[in-house]
Amino acid sequence: MVIRRIYQITNDYEKGLDHQIHELIRMGLERFNLDIGILSLIDGNTYLVRNVVCPESVPLNAGDSFSYDLSYCWVTLEADGPIAIENVGETELLGNHPAYKEFGLESYIGIPIRVNNKVQGTLNFTSPEPYPRKFREIDIDSLCLMASWLEVEFARKLQQEELENLNAKLEALVRSDPLTGLPNRRHLFEHIDSRINNLSRKASKGAMVLLDLDHFKQINDTFGHQFGDKVLEGVGNALKTVLRNYDFVGRYGGEEFLLWLEDVDVEQVERVCKRIQLSLNAIEAGSKPVTASMGICYFAFDGKERVNPERVIANLVSRADRMLYQAKSSGRNRFESIDSDTLLQEPA
Numbered sequence: 001m002v003i004r005r006i007y008q009i010t011n012d013y014e015k016g017l018d019h020q021i022h023e024l025i026r027m028g029l030e031r032f033n034l035d036i037g038i039l040s041l042i043d044g045n046t047y048l049v050r051n052v053v054c055p056e057s058v059p060l061n062a063g064d065s066f067s068y069d070l071s072y073c074w075v076t077l078e079a080d081g082p083i084a085i086e087n088v089g090e091t092e093l094l095g096n097h098p099a100y101k102e103f104g105l106e107s108y109i110g111i112p113i114r115v116n117n118k119v120q121g122t123l124n125f126t127s128p129e130p131y132p133r134k135f136r137e138i139d140i141d142s143l144c145l146m147a148s149w150l151e152v153e154f155a156r157k158l159q160q161e162e163l164e165n166l167n168a169k170l171e172a173l174v175r176s177d178p179l180t181g182l183p184n185r186r187h188l189f190e191h192i193d194s195r196i197n198n199l200s201r202k203a204s205k206g207a208m209v210l211l212d213l214d215h216f217k218q219i220n221d222t223f224g225h226q227f228g229d230k231v232l233e234g235v236g237n238a239l240k241t242v243l244r245n246y247d248f249v250g251r252y253g254g255e256e257f258l259l260w261l262e263d264v265d266v267e268q269v270e271r272v273c274k275r276i277q278l279s280l281n282a283i284e285a286g287s288k289p290v291t292a293s294m295g296i297c298y299f300a301f302d303g304k305e306r307v308n309p310e311r312v313i314a315n316l317v318s319r320a321d322r323m324l325y326q327a328k329s330s331g332r333n334r335f336e337s338i339d340s341d342t343l344l345q346e347p348a
């Protein structure tokens with residue numbers, strides 16, 4: 001009967017692990033003819049009820065926690081395996097123990113749950129009544145089977161979480177520039193694409209800024225490539241610090257960065273650019289301060305007409321780039337700006 005029920009429970013995976021555990025505990029209660037079934041988690045001296053099935057009259061809920069010393073589980077963990085007691089009050093181990101005095105549970109059958117060789121908690125079934133017969137080997141076998149099922153499921157869940165964490169780290173690596181930690185070009189354009197989709201549905205405005213460090217080749221040539229890398233790192237940090245949380249900045253390539261500023265007017269953008277100039281000046285690069293030239297392209301959506309994000313991006317980049325070129329050719333360490341053209345909005 002146990003094997004058949006475990007097979008059914010395993011097949012019920014779509015209902016979720018908590019439902020499966022609930023069913024497993026219900027099966028144990030029926031199998032042993034006991035009242036209270038608990039899957040506990042033990043962390044230091046805390047005994048946490050992870051899942052419980054018990055009569056309504058018993059005030060016990062998932063999430064309740066007790067002191068581990070005040071539970072019967074220390075006996076199970078000390079036994080390092082399954083343990084079955086028909087009449088707790090008559091045992092030397094628990095008869096005088098505060099846990100027995102507190103809960104008065106007489107029948108107890110429990111087993112440690114280990115995941116990756118580490119004890120995680122216990123599965124236990126109890127009742128305030130003494131057990132009417134001796135626990136048998138087949139009872140212990142059933143308990144071991146239930147524990148194995150839980151251990152396999154927990155190990156699998158852990159593996160799945162590790163895999164998800166690893167995937168998240170990988171995803172972050174694929175999206176960020178290793179030198180500055182800023183979003184890389186790919187992430188930058190994914191972000192801008194989705195923001196344009198969003199922003200263009202309402203009346204909105206903002207600016208794209210292309211920033212290119214001045215005479216960076218000279219810094220590399222004079223102090224070496226490694227020093228150049230340090231300067232780029234410093235520039236990345238300066239940009240992160242200067243911008244507001246909802247602005248977005250990424251490494252566009254080499255010594256070029258792209259800023260995406262939303263809900264800003266000309267005055268605010270110019271203020272940001274001046275703050276950037278000041279914080280770049282503070283970066284050490286020989287006797288000369290680090291400076292940058294910037295090309296700004298302002299945009300505005302009326303929220304009425306559809307836009308093609310790719311086309312909008314191409315338009316903004318090309319105009320910001322033209323302004324950057326103008327800033328470079330008119331002496332560097334400055335910014336030039338332009339408005340986007342009417343191509344941003346287009347009839348459907």
Ligand SMILES: Nc1nc2c(ncn2[C@@H]2O[C@H](COP(=O)(O)OP(=O)(O)OP(=O)(O)O)[C@@H](O)[C@H]2O)c(=O)[nH]1
Nearest residue numbers: 212213214215216217218220225226228229254255
């Ligand atoms: N250290 C370092 N240097 C880089 C990196 N990426 C690009 N560069 C260097 O950046 C320099 C860019 O040089 P140029 O395109 O001539 O531009 P510039 O010297 O900044 O001159 P202007 O832009 O005209 O002011 C080159 O020497 C590149 O090797 C990087 O990741 N690390």
